[in-house]
Amino acid sequence: MSVFDCGQDMTKFHNDEITLSKDEQDEMRKRRNIGRRRLEIGLDEEEHRQPELTCSQGSYAMHTMVQDADCDYDIDDGIYFAEDDLVDELGLPLTPQEAKERVCAALSRDKRFTSHATVLLKCVRQVYNEGYHIDMPVYRIREEDDGEGGVNEIYELAGNGSWEASDARATTRWFKGVVADLNKAKEGRGDQMRRVVRLTKGFARSRVDWKELTTSGIVITKLVVDHFVPSEGRDDEALLETWKAIRDQLKKSTQVAHPVNTSNLAEEGNAKVSFFKEKLDWALGELAVLEKGCTRSEARQAWDSVFDTDYFENLPEPKEEDKRAFFIPASQKSDVRHDGNGRFG
Incomplete structure (x- = not known):
């Protein structure tokens, strides 16, 4: 089933509200x-x-x-x-x-x-x-x-x-290697995965009272890497489908393996991973409207609810040409903000 296209909205949200300038x-x-x-x-x-x-x-x-x-x-x-x-x-x-x-x-x-x-x-x-x-x-x-x-x-x-x-440097090499491999397979795919990591971490810390209860950034990173679902030009769809895959896995087990060590990042029954799973399940319930023939306003309200913001609702209506082709060509994709063309990652 098709997902209502908020790709440009999500790109703007990531660049303005999630990634560092x-x-x-x-x-x-x-x-x-x-x-x-x-x-x-x-x-x-x-x-x-x-x-x-x-x-x-x-x-x-x-x-x-x-x-x-x-x-x-x-x-x-x-x-x-x-x-x-x-x-x-x-x-x-x-x-x-x-x-x-x-x-x-x-x-x-x-x-x-x-x-x-x-x-x-x-x-x-x-x-x-x-x-x-x-x-x-x-x-x-x-x-x-x-x-x-x-x-x-x-x-x-x-x-x-x-x-x-x-040696934490090995974990950094692991992640950067995954990004590079994905980019080799398809230009921009690894960059999209990094954006999905950031967006997921932003969601997990979107409420003050969640910060101490939810799981760590490295656990979220490992879950996104393991279950990433790319969608060319559509960070919103990649995020949604990746969240579904993570939720389905966490329903089976909350154990999360370390990317380079024999130990686990989280064991079965881990309270913080369980909390993250609970909130992810709630978010996917809020976003179910995206696959039910909703309006743009309803779609934006759903994303606002998930990220505890009014950012999406306050975005202007897309131009007519954007409505006809609501995607970002792969050659234009990058983690760039409108603040001196700064690049991060």
């Missing part, structure tokens, strides 16, 4: 760099060694961050130390807790912030006065003999009481 991207980069500089200065003042590398990860690195009216942004920046540099004054190796505390102490030397950095289970978090926060997972780099005269580097995260084999 060029100015916002630049601001995120500035905030990340400020956090890195604070850590560098703090470690020098504490007379500790600097990390071997720092690497953006999560939605920032995948280019799937979405706008937030409360400036509740989560910037993930992995801190990687050589194993020999994570030792105490006696040369004894630091525990995962001690490694995180070292980073936390270095960040906390800057007294200009209302909130001190805090140690969490798997990262160090610094909350900024503007509302956003930077999470710094702490890693150590171990070297192991590969058995052939060479060396393998093993990356381990300072977790809750143990060093856990982990």
Whole structure:
């Protein structure tokens, strides 16, 4: 059954209300760099060694961050130390807790912030006065003999009481690889999938009281990648059909596998995934009107209801030529906003 065409409406909504503008991207980069500089200065003042590398990860690195009216942004920046540099004054190796505390102490030397950095289970978090926060997972780099005269580097995260084999960069490579493969198969398909990820994350956080109850961005990303249904020139239809596929899968199981590790992102019965499934099921009920011969006004009201906005209803009526051909040629598709032609992703 055909779906009422709100393709242009959805593209405008994504560009105006969901993805970050060029100015916002630049601001995120500035905030990340400020956090890195604070850590560098703090470690020098504490007379500790600097990390071997720092690497953006999560939605920032995948280019799937979405706008937030409360400036509740989560910037993930992995801190990687050589194993020999994570030792105490006696040369004894630091525990995962001690490694995180070292980073936390270095960040906390800057007294200009209302909130001190805090140690969490798997990262160090610094909350900024503007509302956003930077999470710094702490890693150590171990070297192991590969058995052939060479060396393998093993990356381990300072977790809750143990060093856990982990490297978030592999997850970023996985996602970017999927996008690239889809784009090779069909120009713009991977870019559409990234937009569907952003739109789905925007929906999942569209109400303030949902934010703490719904599942994480990486779980949503994995679900979209696994169940993405492309629709050339129609982000609205791609979003709707992808949501249906995700809903159907979550009815069978709320377990979500990790894209690169043997562990799961979510286990069976996970409360946050279950909450997301419940809200997705509700949204699809609201959007059922799109397949029942509705009017444009009814279609826009449905999307407004789902995203808790009045954006769609306030859009102007499409021009006559748009009504005859309500799609975007593949050659014109990109994640571009009307703010200096900034591109994100």
